[in-house]
Every structure is written in C-alpha cells, then in structure tokens.
Amino acid sequence: MxxxxxxxxxxxxxxxxxxxxxxxxxxxxxxxxxxxxxxxxxxxxxxxxxxxxxxxxxxxxxxxxxxxxxxxxxxxxxxxxxxxxxxxxxxxxxxxxxxxxxxxxxxxxxxxxxxxxxxxxxxxxxxxxxxxxxxxxxxxxxxxxxxxxxxxxxxxxxxxxHRTGVTAEIEADYDLQSIVYQLAGKFSAPVDFSATGDGTRLCVKLRHNQVEEFSSALLELSAGKLAATIGKPWTS
Structure with a gap:
C-alpha cells in the first residue's frame, strides 16, 4: 500500500x-x-x-x-x-x-x-x-x-x-388598542394578542430599524399612556 x-x-x-x-x-x-x-x-x-x-x-x-x-x-x-x-x-x-x-x-x-x-x-x-x-x-x-x-x-x-426583528410588547386596555393596531399598520407590522391578568398584551413584530420610531410614535399618539417593551427576537 x-x-x-x-x-x-x-x-x-x-x-x-x-x-x-x-x-x-x-x-x-x-x-x-x-x-x-x-x-x-x-x-x-x-x-x-x-x-x-x-x-x-x-x-x-x-x-x-x-x-x-x-x-x-x-x-x-x-x-x-x-x-x-x-x-x-x-x-x-x-x-x-x-x-x-x-x-x-x-x-x-x-x-x-x-x-x-x-x-x-x-x-x-x-x-x-x-x-x-x-x-x-x-x-x-x-x-x-x-x-x-x-x-x-x-x-x-x-x-x-430570512427576515429578522424584535417583538414590541404593549399592555393596552381595550379603548387604547386601536392606537396600537393603527400604528402597527403604518409599519406593516403583524400584531398578536394574549390575555393577561391586568388586561391585554399586544405583541407587535417590528424590524430592528423600526423600533425607535415606533416607540416614539406610540408614546405620542397615546399621550404617554402606552409604552413598548422590547421582547424576544424573531426570525421568519
């Protein structure tokens, strides 16, 4: 050999x-x-x-x-x-x-x-x-x-x-949820919701470069009543 x-x-x-x-x-x-x-x-x-x-x-x-x-x-x-x-x-x-x-x-x-x-x-x-x-x-x-x-x-x-981004979590009473849906629509961002002990949590799937603008707009449109908490990353 x-x-x-x-x-x-x-x-x-x-x-x-x-x-x-x-x-x-x-x-x-x-x-x-x-x-x-x-x-x-x-x-x-x-x-x-x-x-x-x-x-x-x-x-x-x-x-x-x-x-x-x-x-x-x-x-x-x-x-x-x-x-x-x-x-x-x-x-x-x-x-x-x-x-x-x-x-x-x-x-x-x-x-x-x-x-x-x-x-x-x-x-x-x-x-x-x-x-x-x-x-x-x-x-x-x-x-x-x-x-x-x-x-x-x-x-x-x-x-x-693949597309990637992060989830913005928002605790919103029923009378404020339309603000979240309206704003998410402008960003073409899907929205999921889940019931919590204190009300409803809306989860908006944002791209990374949308987070700052979305968060600022949410505070402004809701007169400071709503704020986004950045949650888990996502990939699709």
Missing amino acids: QSIPRADRSTGRGAGYLNASQGVTHRSMLTEDFLTLAEPGTAQTRVLGSRFSAYVCPIDDEPAFETLLAEMRKTHYDATHNCWAYIVRGNDNLIERQSDDGEPKGTAGIPILQEIKKHELQNCGVIVTRWFGGTKLGTGGLVRAYGECVALALDATPKRR
Missing part, C-alpha cells in the same frame, strides 16, 4: 480528526436579513485520483455543526481529511470558523469559507471530505479542488431568505 505524503496526511486521532473548537474564528457584523440554504446538498469531484465530497447544510448554531461534523467523521471513517467551514449568526455578530484538518495551511478551510461568502450565506455549514488518491495536488491545486467542489454543491442547493 502506498503511503500518504506528509503534506497530505491528516493529524490528530484518526483520519480527519479535529475538534470544531480548534478552528480559526472570525467575527463580523450581523445583517438584518440573511440568506441560507433551504435544505442540505452534496457534490463530488475527482482530481488526479483524489476524491472530494462536499456536504452543505443549514445550521442554527455552533453546537449543531459540531454534531454534524462528528457524524460525518463516523460516516467517512476511512477519509484522509474532513475539512470544513461555517458562518452562523451569534447574538451580536456573525461567527466564521474554518479548518484545514491537516491539509497545508490555507488550502482547504479558507477556500471553503470563501465560497460560503461568495454565495452570501449565513447559518450555513460545509464539510469537504477528501480521500487521497496518491498524487500531491500542490497548494494551488488543493485551493482549486476544495473551492470548486463546494461551489458545485452550493450552486445546486436551493436557498431561502
């Missing part, structure tokens, strides 16, 4: 082993709306005997990706590398992480991450599994191989756009 050249050999406990916590982390600002994958997707390529298999999928958070990565390593226990990258939405920023998983530095994780960015995706995870085919691809060859395999998978996978 031909040995794997050192430059293409994985490191750690078994083929492709690397904890997600060991990946390189970058953070950037959140966007109010975002595009993600509607469902998982795959693509396979071959380059000079090496086989590459990309798995792309929507993810909600970092633990979800770590679970996926562990499952993928079990499934592809015979692989040489399981390189990966993801971009997920944190509380205040985007979290970007990537790993070369034993490939030469910068030849796998970064090209994978760049493809996610090119497709303008968030809450997206990508794992590219490689089975070494006996021929070194070189730095440029690896960058192209990983990037092209991911691009094929992302191009072929349906996308979904």
Whole structure:
C-alpha cells in the first residue's frame, strides 16, 4: 500500500480528526436579513485520483455543526481529511470558523469559507471530505479542488431568505388598542394578542430599524399612556 505524503496526511486521532473548537474564528457584523440554504446538498469531484465530497447544510448554531461534523467523521471513517467551514449568526455578530484538518495551511478551510461568502450565506455549514488518491495536488491545486467542489454543491442547493426583528410588547386596555393596531399598520407590522391578568398584551413584530420610531410614535399618539417593551427576537 502506498503511503500518504506528509503534506497530505491528516493529524490528530484518526483520519480527519479535529475538534470544531480548534478552528480559526472570525467575527463580523450581523445583517438584518440573511440568506441560507433551504435544505442540505452534496457534490463530488475527482482530481488526479483524489476524491472530494462536499456536504452543505443549514445550521442554527455552533453546537449543531459540531454534531454534524462528528457524524460525518463516523460516516467517512476511512477519509484522509474532513475539512470544513461555517458562518452562523451569534447574538451580536456573525461567527466564521474554518479548518484545514491537516491539509497545508490555507488550502482547504479558507477556500471553503470563501465560497460560503461568495454565495452570501449565513447559518450555513460545509464539510469537504477528501480521500487521497496518491498524487500531491500542490497548494494551488488543493485551493482549486476544495473551492470548486463546494461551489458545485452550493450552486445546486436551493436557498431561502430570512427576515429578522424584535417583538414590541404593549399592555393596552381595550379603548387604547386601536392606537396600537393603527400604528402597527403604518409599519406593516403583524400584531398578536394574549390575555393577561391586568388586561391585554399586544405583541407587535417590528424590524430592528423600526423600533425607535415606533416607540416614539406610540408614546405620542397615546399621550404617554402606552409604552413598548422590547421582547424576544424573531426570525421568519
């Protein structure tokens, strides 16, 4: 059996082993709306005997990706590398992480991450599994191989756009509720209501950039009788 050249050999406990916590982390600002994958997707390529298999999928958070990565390593226990990258939405920023998983530095994780960015995706995870085919691809060859395999998978996978915002909660007696509905209509904001011990709570789903204007207008129209309390974030 031909040995794997050192430059293409994985490191750690078994083929492709690397904890997600060991990946390189970058953070950037959140966007109010975002595009993600509607469902998982795959693509396979071959380059000079090496086989590459990309798995792309929507993810909600970092633990979800770590679970996926562990499952993928079990499934592809015979692989040489399981390189990966993801971009997920944190509380205040985007979290970007990537790993070369034993490939030469910068030849796998970064090209994978760049493809996610090119497709303008968030809450997206990508794992590219490689089975070494006996021929070194070189730095440029690896960058192209990983990037092209991911691009094929992302191009072929349906996308979904999400909207985000926060809920404004308002305690309003019946005679004041029309003010809330009228104002919510001007902002094209849906309103839900629920009964409470003290009356009725109206919940208005606002976009982030509407909160300040809505709150000020509510105080003015109600002559200070109504105030909005910002509640839970929402995504649709």
